[in-house]
Amino acid sequence: MLANHVLFLDGEALVIDKPAGLPVDRPRDGSISLENHLDGLTFGFKRWPVPVHRLDRDTSGCLLLSRNPKAHAKLHQAFEQGLVRKRYLAVLEGVVEGESGLIDLALAKVSTEETGWRMVGDPKGKPSRTAWRVIEVKDGRSFVEFIPETGRTHQIRVHAAEALGAPVVGDPVYGSGGKESLLHAAELTIPREGKEPIVAKAPLPARFAAAGFGEG
Numbered sequence: 001m002l003a004n005h006v007l008f009l010d011g012e013a014l015v016i017d018k019p020a021g022l023p024v025d026r027p028r029d030g031s032i033s034l035e036n037h038l039d040g041l042t043f044g045f046k047r048w049p050v051p052v053h054r055l056d057r058d059t060s061g062c063l064l065l066s067r068n069p070k071a072h073a074k075l076h077q078a079f080e081q082g083l084v085r086k087r088y089l090a091v092l093e094g095v096v097e098g099e100s101g102l103i104d105l106a107l108a109k110v111s112t113e114e115t116g117w118r119m120v121g122d123p124k125g126k127p128s129r130t131a132w133r134v135i136e137v138k139d140g141r142s143f144v145e146f147i148p149e150t151g152r153t154h155q156i157r158v159h160a161a162e163a164l165g166a167p168v169v170g171d172p173v174y175g176s177g178g179k180e181s182l183l184h185a186a187e188l189t190i191p192r193e194g195k196e197p198i199v200a201k202a203p204l205p206a207r208f209a210a211a212g213f214g215e216g
Helices: 034-039 071-078 156-162 207-211
Strands: 006-009 014-020 060-066 085-093 100-104 107-112 116-121 129-136 142-146 183-192 195-201
Touching: 006 195, 014 034, 014 183, 034 183, 060 071, 060 085, 060 195, 085 156, 116 156, 129 156, 142 156
Parallel strands: 060 183
Antiparallel strands: 006 014, 014 060, 085 142, 085 183, 100 129, 107 116, 129 142, 183 195
16 A cells, blocks of 8 residues: 555545555556556545656655646646756765766667667757765765656666766666666655645665665
């Protein structure tokens, strides 16, 4: 049940702390996805809430859903206009050079029959920018804060692997894979005209502590 994962709720919007491993979109094999939980997230409304953006299956944390079509259009526009602030936390496989910076690496989608599709750095791709800051380095790994200025598919994962030379621990596509991905959408802030902003914070999951990292 995701009803106990609610971080924010009002008449327009709902933010949940999405567990790692739960896909937002229904997989082709028909396995469990967010859709299977929407009936339990109505909170008195007849309509099911609708995701406004996406998080990768293996990424946990703040996921925004709208509660009516008018709100959906308004919230989607906030994403399109770059008004939404997102803060991610990740453990990277490797020691990052420097303490902070801004990654400016355009991204494009490539696809092959053998390996499927992925995103790559490409000067002809879509502009993609991510601010980053190292929080801690321990045992050959870096605990890093990411604040994306754009919202491209797999942006943080590719920027970590290609621009910082240190993929997210557990990343099955851009890293060496493994048991669990250590990427978490920790905070989400969406301004709203005439209303209080939507502000949500998702606590750091236990898998980060198990890896030896925490914000405290």
